[in-house]
Structures are given as structure tokens and as C-alpha cells.
Amino acid sequence: MTGINMRQAVYRVAATTLLGLACVAGVASAQSAVSPDDQFAQLRDAARKNDVTRAWSLAAQLGGYEIPSYIEYYRIKPQMFDSSGLARLDAPVDQIRSFLERYRGDAIADRLRNDWLLVLGKQRDWTNFDAEYPQFALKDDxxxxxxxxxxxxxxxxxxxxxxxxxxxxxxxxxxxxxxxxxxxxxxxxxxxxxxxxxxxxxxxxxxxxxxxxxxxxxxxxxxxxxxxxxxxxxxxxxxxxxxxxxxxxxxxxxxxxxxxxxxxxxxxxxxxxxxxxxxxxxxxxxxxxxxxxxxxxxxxxxxxxxxxxxxxxxxxxxxxxMRMGLRDDPAWIYWYGRALKAEKRDAEAREQFASIAQQYNFYGQLALEELGQRITLPPRTTVSDAEVEQMRGRKGFARAAKFYAMDMRFEGNREWNWELRGMTDRQLLAAAEYARRIQLLDRTVNSADRTRDEHDFTLRFIMPYRDIMRRATDQLGLDMAWTYGLIRQESRFIMNARSHVGASGLMQVMPATARYVARRIGLSDFHPRQMDDPTVNIQLGTNYLNMVLNDLDGSWTMASAAYNAGPGRPKNWRSSLNRTVEGAIFAETIPFTETRGYVKNVLSNATYYAAIISGQPQSLRARLGQVAPSQAVATNLP
Missing domain, CATH: 1.25.40 (Serine Threonine Protein Phosphatase 5, Tetratricopeptide repeat)
Structure with missing residues (x-):
């Protein structure tokens, strides 16, 4: 029974009792209406704020909870940092050591070790720091x-x-x-x-x-x-x-x-x-x-x-x-090759392109085309049902699924990604297929995306809701591959995804934009909560995408930028050009870091989706097209 149903039931009982008893019952029911999962979420928030008193109180109420390691972690962590996030000098050493020993090998133990190393560093306790540091697996701090x-x-x-x-x-x-x-x-x-x-x-x-x-x-x-x-x-x-x-x-x-x-x-x-x-x-x-x-x-x-x-x-x-570590980025290898090619140093240019052409990313695709090849899909590796079922027994995946069910994606991703460490390509594909079967579609993409030599692009570039998508894009004459490429970047197919600015669903449409599009297409009685329905989300999202595309002269590069940054900004960026440029150059020089990466990823995704849908070799350069200078013109689109 949900918290809301429980409260409703209590209110019905209270209405048949004396007023005094009703008050007592109301207090008791309000306390019982807080489910263990709700208390767990409150405990997590208290730990994030390093509120020791509240964390201890909530942890004490969660005896027997199914993820005890996190209960204990959230109780210990506030004792290690003050309210401003600075490490304390009086951390509970015995509790920390006991936790690390009991949960050795778990993701949450590595998280606590990360915290502990920060405390030891502040204390200048190098003897213990040097003993713990080699056991810190992720080394990502x-x-x-x-x-x-x-x-x-x-x-x-x-x-x-x-x-x-x-x-x-x-x-x-x-x-x-x-x-x-x-x-x-x-x-x-x-x-x-x-x-x-x-x-x-x-x-x-x-x-x-x-x-x-x-x-x-x-x-x-x-x-x-x-x-x-x-x-x-x-x-x-x-x-x-x-x-x-x-x-x-x-x-x-x-x-x-x-x-x-x-x-x-x-x-x-x-x-x-x-x-x-x-x-x-x-x-x-x-x-x-x-x-x-x-x-x-x-x-x-x-x-x-x-x-x-x-x-x-x-x-x-x-x-x-450039400094050497930075110069090794595929972006700069590609553009360096282009510069060598412009100077007629073709052999050296081809060497640069060949060094990244096997990478399944924006620059790898562009480099492959510079070598005279089109973009195709690698051979597909399939895994057996038995290999997939082996994933079901992994405790980290079980914890991740519990966190996802509570909409705690940060914790869920930590547990899921921890399990992926050290996996073979076949195991990664089995994990991706397992995620697909339990409808964790973002983990399907994430897991399949990590393979090195064996691949399954039907998992890396999944296409859920295909019938809905086909109807919506066919009606508008919109490229389905591009639309899927955008959704993969926007939400990773998380239906209940919410951005920090309020965008929602598969296509991450803002509430105001959804209302605007609904009015434009004559969708009566629309309410933003309908955006959790994939049919409505795709209908409004594709219509808006089509409006943006038409507003920007049919340029996928410009429209992708507009979907992320708003339709006015790409027009301003284009207006400052003094000549026509390749779409790749326009994308590379977008001033916003998020939008720059977004456009590259969307069009890279779309190229692979087009290869899957059509079964034919594709060109990323053709999708990028060219962007010509023009006067900045106001747009009526939100």
C-alpha cells in the first residue's frame, strides 16, 4: 500500500471514532505512513548534509533494512565531515575499519575508503594513508x-x-x-x-x-x-x-x-x-x-x-x-590530421586518421571517412540465455535495481558500474542484455558501450517504442535515426527522467515547451504530467524537434544545438561566421561545453542508428552538412 493510500485509510477510520482518539490515531498513522524506503531517502539526505544527530536517529529506525551496508555508511559518513564538507580530525576510526573489513570488495566500501583517505590526508597520518591508498580501487578523486x-x-x-x-x-x-x-x-x-x-x-x-x-x-x-x-x-x-x-x-x-x-x-x-x-x-x-x-x-x-x-x-x-596528455585526445588527433592534409602532408595525415578510425565515436567516424570509408556496424556478438542469467546473481546489480526503483540513480549507477569493472566483452554484453530484460535501458546502453573487441550495436543503440516512434516520425517526415540519436543523448531512454531545469521524459521536453506544442498541434486538455506517457512524450517531442528543424533551414547540426541550448543561440553563433563552414567545425566551436558535446553525440548516434535502420553504410559528414553565415533572426519558438 502506498503512503497516500495508508493515510486515506487512516482518515476513514478516524472519522468513525471520537475526536480525541482520532487525534491520537492520526499522529500514530502519520508516523507509520513513512515507509522504510522513505526513511532511507531521509537518511541519505541527512548524511549528505553531514547531520550526525538526524542520521543516527534515522539509522536506528531502519534495523533489518535490506541494504544494511548503506545504512551504516550513512551513519558513519557524517562523523567524518563537518556541515561545510571539510574533513574532521576526530573521525570514528574503529567504526571505519570494521566497515571496510565487513564490506570488503563492495562499491560502498570503496566509497568509504575514499572518504577515509580525505580524513587521513587532512590529519597528515601518512602511515595509515599510505596503507589504505593502494586499496582504493577507483582512484577518481x-x-x-x-x-x-x-x-x-x-x-x-x-x-x-x-x-x-x-x-x-x-x-x-x-x-x-x-x-x-x-x-x-x-x-x-x-x-x-x-x-x-x-x-x-x-x-x-x-x-x-x-x-x-x-x-x-x-x-x-x-x-x-x-x-x-x-x-x-x-x-x-x-x-x-x-x-x-x-x-x-x-x-x-x-x-x-x-x-x-x-x-x-x-x-x-x-x-x-x-x-x-x-x-x-x-x-x-x-x-x-x-x-x-x-x-x-x-x-x-x-x-x-x-x-x-x-x-x-x-x-x-x-x-x-599542446601538452602531451591533452594532445592525445581524439578530437585533436583528428583536427591535426586535417591540418596536415590541408598542407598536402597526406601520408602523415592518414597516419593520424588511422590511429583513431577504429573508435566508435564522433572523431573516429570522421577519421574513417577521411580514409575513404563509410560508417558501418561491427559484427554482432550474441550471448546465451545462460550468460545473461548469470548476471541476475550479482549482488551489485540487485542493489542497483533496488536503488533505481527508489529513483536513486546516483547510488544505482555506482553499484551497477562497480559490477562492470573487469568484465570481458561477453560479460558486458550479457549485463547489457540483462538490463534490457529488466527494463533498465540506460544501463543497457551504458554496459554495451564499454565493449572493446566484441560488440552488439542493437544493445548499444537500442530502439524502444519503435512503433510509436515510427508513426510519429513518418507523420512529420522526420528522420527516425536522428530522433533516436537525440533521445539516446537526452535521457538514455529513462522514461521518468527529470532534468535539473524541469525537462521530462524520453525527449526531455520542458513543461512550457510541451504546452506550447500541444496548443500548436491541437492537443486538447493537455497536462504536463502526461509527459510520462511515452506516446505523448514522443508526439510532443518530435513535433517540437520538427519545428526547430524547419526554423533552422533543415540543418541537423543547428537543430541539435537548438534542442539543447534554445533556438535563438545557434542563430547568433551562425551570424558571427564570416564564411560557410563544415558542420563539424560549427559543432567544434560551439561556445557552450554541454551543447558542443551534445551535438557531436547526437549526430554520431544518429549515424549508427541510420546504419541499423537502413542496413546501409552511412556518412557522418553528410549529416553534419555545412553552416552558412546569416543575420541573427529572432525565433518564436520557446
Missing amino acids: PQVECYALLSAAQKGQKVADAARRVLVVPKSYGEGCVDLIGYLAQGGQFSRADVAFQARQALEQNFTTLAGRIAATTNGGERVDGDTLATVVKMARNDPSQAAAYLQASGASLPREEQGAGWGVVAQFAAKKLMPEAAQWYRRQLELGGDRWLSDETQEWRVRAALRAGDWKLVRQSVEA
Whole structure:
């Protein structure tokens, strides 16, 4: 019985009793109406807030709950961090050790070990930290990596180069990485320029408080925080032209490399605003040098500015100047190959393309076409029912299914992905098929997507609700492959998916957009809750997608961007072009990180869906098309 039904039943009983007894019954029933699953959700929230008292109280009420490891984790974790998320120095050591031993090998034990390492790092308890760190399986927390390097540095090891490789995403630094920067600066492994660069990286991402904390790790912290380049960064975020003028007037006092770094920052923000001066300012940066003081984002936008300007020489120079780890990204391998091809260095270009052409992603597909081949499906590997049934017995999958049933996708994904570690391709496909059979379609895609040599693209690119989709797209003359490609990116086929901005269902349609489309197509008595019905969701989503496509001259590239970022923005981005560009270049230079990745994934997905539906080789380049400049025109679409 649901909580609502229970309350209704209590109210009916209460209506037949004396008023005083009814009040008592009402109190009792209100308490009993909170199901164990509801209490578990409350416990999770209390643990997230590090509310020790509430977590202990709720945990005490959940004796016998079917996932005891999480009950205990949520009771212990608030004792390890304060309300602001900082590690405590008085963590319950005995409880932690007991938990790690009893749940050894489980995903939640690795999660607690992650937390424990943060506490040990703050305590500078390197003996226990060094003993626990090798047992941390995922090693996906940069702050823990910073503490590991700090431990090594305090033993006299040289870790500056390793630290520079770790210290690239300021938002993930936390206490550990700031402490590492300070220790390396005080010990002479980091120069003042290293510290200033780290502070500027934080400023570039608008983490001003973090930038100040980093700057304060040196004795001259005020100087680092307020130097010329820091001022350039702050200016460039708002007005790159103003920053360029300031740097032109003040930069002569800086060393040559720092001048170059300053022009790189100015150019990055100009490139994000699609200003034509960006390429010019990047050329100046390359002349002056200072590449080692450029953030990854500044280096990536150097390539994008060159692509938008049509300067293939600058594309090549920009990739060649990248730090090695960044340069290995398939995106830059592909564009480097294109730059070599533009310079008639065909053999070298083909070598670049061949190195990524077997990857089943946007750049692998484009590289394959540069080698003169079309996109086809790999041979299909099928698994037996017995292999699929073996997945049913995996405890992590059972816990994941329980979490998904409670709409706790974060915890469910943790458990599911933990089980996938170390699986063979056949096991991954068996897990994908098992997920399909129990209607966890996003896990079907996620699991099948991980195979390396054996594949089943009918699982990697599933097509649920195909009859509904066929009717909707045929009626509109809409490409079904593109529509499926968009849904795969939007919701991974989670019917009850909800975005942080309120979009819902398979096609992630906003409530206001759904009402607008319903009115346009004459769907009477529509209510947003109907978006949980796949038929309604697909009907409204495909109609809106078709409206967007027609509004943008039939360009799948532009329409994909519009579906994610709103129809007005792609028009503005196009209006700043000074020539017709390939759809791939337009997609690569979209200023919004989320939308840029979204467009690439949607059209890559659509190409494979088209191969599945038609049984014929496909071209991603043809789908991307070309984007011509035009005046920015207002749109009536929401």
C-alpha cells in the first residue's frame, strides 16, 4: 500500500471514532505512513548534509533494512565531515575499519575508503594513508591524488611534474590540492610562477575564493593574487577587448612567457565569444611562447579559434604546442590530421586518421571517412540465455535495481558500474542484455558501450517504442535515426527522467515547451504530467524537434544545438561566421561545453542508428552538412 493510500485509510477510520482518539490515531498513522524506503531517502539526505544527530536517529529506525551496508555508511559518513564538507580530525576510526573489513570488495566500501583517505590526508597520518591508498580501487578523486603526492613529497620525493598533471581542474581541488600547492611552493618544487598559474586557472573558471587561497600559499600571496595577469583574466572574462588593451599597455613589464600567457587568456575568452580577433591574439601568444602557463581550456580554444578562422597552419601549430596528455585526445588527433592534409602532408595525415578510425565515436567516424570509408556496424556478438542469467546473481546489480526503483540513480549507477569493472566483452554484453530484460535501458546502453573487441550495436543503440516512434516520425517526415540519436543523448531512454531545469521524459521536453506544442498541434486538455506517457512524450517531442528543424533551414547540426541550448543561440553563433563552414567545425566551436558535446553525440548516434535502420553504410559528414553565415533572426519558438 502506498503512503497516500495508508493515510486515506487512516482518515476513514478516524472519522468513525471520537475526536480525541482520532487525534491520537492520526499522529500514530502519520508516523507509520513513512515507509522504510522513505526513511532511507531521509537518511541519505541527512548524511549528505553531514547531520550526525538526524542520521543516527534515522539509522536506528531502519534495523533489518535490506541494504544494511548503506545504512551504516550513512551513519558513519557524517562523523567524518563537518556541515561545510571539510574533513574532521576526530573521525570514528574503529567504526571505519570494521566497515571496510565487513564490506570488503563492495562499491560502498570503496566509497568509504575514499572518504577515509580525505580524513587521513587532512590529519597528515601518512602511515595509515599510505596503507589504505593502494586499496582504493577507483582512484577518481583528484583531492585524494593530491594527498598521495603530498605524502610522497613529505618523504623527500620530487613530485612537481606529477602534480602539474593532476592539477588541471580547479573545481575539484578541495583542501588536499591547495595544501599540495602550498607545500610544493614552500619546498621549492613549485616556483612562484607555478602558484600564480594555479591561481589564474581558478580565476579563469571564476573560482575567485579558491584563487585567493592558492595565492595565499606563498609569502607574497597578495602580489600573486593581484598581479598583471590576474587582472587580465578578470577583465577578459567580461570584455576581451578591454583586457587586450590593458595587456598591450602594461604587458611590457612582464617576462616574455608571461606576456604570451596573457594573450592566451585574452584569446580564450574572445574565442568563446566567437570574436574574430581571437585567432589574431592566439597567433601573438604563439610568437611570445608561454604555453606551459596556459590552461587546458585555453589550449583547446586555440584550436577552435583557428578552425573558425579557417587557418589550418594555426590549427597545426596549436595542436603541436599542446601538452602531451591533452594532445592525445581524439578530437585533436583528428583536427591535426586535417591540418596536415590541408598542407598536402597526406601520408602523415592518414597516419593520424588511422590511429583513431577504429573508435566508435564522433572523431573516429570522421577519421574513417577521411580514409575513404563509410560508417558501418561491427559484427554482432550474441550471448546465451545462460550468460545473461548469470548476471541476475550479482549482488551489485540487485542493489542497483533496488536503488533505481527508489529513483536513486546516483547510488544505482555506482553499484551497477562497480559490477562492470573487469568484465570481458561477453560479460558486458550479457549485463547489457540483462538490463534490457529488466527494463533498465540506460544501463543497457551504458554496459554495451564499454565493449572493446566484441560488440552488439542493437544493445548499444537500442530502439524502444519503435512503433510509436515510427508513426510519429513518418507523420512529420522526420528522420527516425536522428530522433533516436537525440533521445539516446537526452535521457538514455529513462522514461521518468527529470532534468535539473524541469525537462521530462524520453525527449526531455520542458513543461512550457510541451504546452506550447500541444496548443500548436491541437492537443486538447493537455497536462504536463502526461509527459510520462511515452506516446505523448514522443508526439510532443518530435513535433517540437520538427519545428526547430524547419526554423533552422533543415540543418541537423543547428537543430541539435537548438534542442539543447534554445533556438535563438545557434542563430547568433551562425551570424558571427564570416564564411560557410563544415558542420563539424560549427559543432567544434560551439561556445557552450554541454551543447558542443551534445551535438557531436547526437549526430554520431544518429549515424549508427541510420546504419541499423537502413542496413546501409552511412556518412557522418553528410549529416553534419555545412553552416552558412546569416543575420541573427529572432525565433518564436520557446
